[in-house]
Amino acid sequence: MSLSVLLAATPSPEPGGSLGEAAEQAGNAAGWVEENWSTWLSTGLRILLIVAVAITLRYLIRRALTNLIERMNRSAQAVEGTALGGLLVNAERRRQRSEAIGSVLRSVASFVIMGTAALMVLGAFKINLAPLLASAGVAGVALGFGARNLVTDFLSGVFMILEDQYGVGDTVDAGVASGEVIEVGLRVTKLRGDNGEIWYVRNGEVKRIGNLSQGWSTAGVDVTVRPTENLEHVREAIATAADAMTKEEPWSERLWGPVEVLGLDAVLLDSMTVRVTAKTMPGKALGVERELRWRIKQALDDAGIRMVGTLPLQTEGESAADPTAAMAAPSAYASATSPQSLATTPIPPPNLSK
Numbered sequence: 070m071s072l073s074v075l076l077a078a079t080p081s082p083e084p085g086g087s088l089g090e091a092a093e094q095a096g097n098a099a100g101w102v103e104e105n106w107s108t109w110l111s112t113g114l115r116i117l118l119i120v121a122v123a124i125t126l127r128y129l130i131r132r133a134l135t136n137l138i139e140r141m142n143r144s145a146q147a148v149e150g151t152a153l154g155g156l157l158v159n160a161e162r163r164r165q166r167s168e169a170i171g172s173v174l175r176s177v178a179s180f181v182i183m184g185t186a187a188l189m190v191l192g193a194f195k196i197n198l199a200p201l202l203a204s205a206g207v208a209g210v211a212l213g214f215g216a217r218n219l220v221t222d223f224l225s226g227v228f229m230i231l232e233d234q235y236g237v238g239d240t241v242d243a244g245v246a247s248g249e250v251i252e253v254g255l256r257v258t259k260l261r262g263d264n265g266e267i268w269y270v271r272n273g274e275v276k277r278i279g280n281l282s283q284g285w286s287t288a289g290v291d292v293t294v295r296p297t298e299n300l301e302h303v304r305e306a307i308a309t310a311a312d313a314m315t316k317e318e319p320w321s322e323r324l325w326g327p328v329e330v331l332g333l334d335a336v337l338l339d340s341m342t343v344r345v346t347a348k349t350m351p352g353k354a355l356g357v358e359r360e361l362r363w364r365i366k367q368a369l370d371d372a373g374i375r376m377v378g379t380l381p382l383q384t385e386g387e388s389a390a391d392p393t394a395a396m397a398a399p400s401a402y403a404s405a406t407s408p409q410s411l412a413t414t415p416i417p418p419p420n421l422s423k
Contacts, residue, residue: 123186221273226255242279286354310368
């Protein structure tokens with residue numbers, strides 16, 4: 070079959086019908102747009118208004134929180150150089166605490182504002198939010214069960230920072246580890262131990278906190294002397310050493326009260342213990358105890374009072390007694406088999422019965 074025959078058999082399109090259908094479709098589209106343009110315009114304006122309000126509100130709240138944190142840091146730096154500021158304000162601790170609180174508040178504000186705006190935008194599109202919220206709730210529950218340790222650490226860190234239980238520079242006993250706090254985070258707290266090691270303690274594992282750097286500390290020293298010593302002389306020697314210590318630097322600043330002799334803490338047959346205490350600056354009790362022991366020992370030696378375990382007092386020119394002076398020299402007669410013992414053995418009488 071030739072090409073000319075095929076072309077002749079194919080019916081030609083009618084121009085009038087094609088133009089009519091196109092015009093009808095264009096009219097329907099124009100009518101549909103005319104009917105719905107107001108809805109589209111109102112929906113678009115509503116979405117733009119929601120987004121603009123959310124962005125503006127988020128910016129204002131974050132700016133207010135930033136200004137608040139900066140004001141807290143400036144107030145801490147204002148008293149940092151003063152004597153009172155050195156005792157009551159730790160600038161690094163205040164800075165880290167304020168930054169952590171600000172970060173948490175900014176994140177929470179952004180999440181709440183933008184999440185609410187996203188739900189309002191979806192609602193403007195006539196989307197049913199019930200299945201979406203139900204799915205999000207199920208996913209949140211599953212995530213909470215799967216990462217419950219992480220959630221526990223985070224919440225514990227937030228409450229510890231808000232309550233100011235401890236901060237940078239504090240010496241704490243967290244049960245699982247103890248040392249000086251060098252960094253406080255929302256999930257992990259870093260401690261430097263006595264030997265220089267760094268402990269990473271999860272906030273959720275901390276069940277109790279013993280802060281040794283808040284308020285004041287107590288330095289306690291036990292002085293053990295012989296029961297034959299005069300207690301009044303012991304008290305006078307300790308008081309003399311304590312008075313000299315409270316008048317010298319830097320102990321006059323570290324001691325927040327007089328050194329007190331509480332009295333006898335224990336009385337035994339061979340010793341008696343005198344208890345001495347003093348209120349000190351937080352975290353300085355150990356150094357005060359060492360210096361107080363040093364001075365008390367020197368004062369007792371100068372007063373001729375000997376502590377338990379020391380050698381007895383000797384006068385000048387007197388030599389120590391030889392412990393072997395009262396011991397007798399070994400005797401050759403002590404052994405029954407020695408020649409001297411055999412020589413002195415009596416000769417038995419002769420047997421005359423034979």
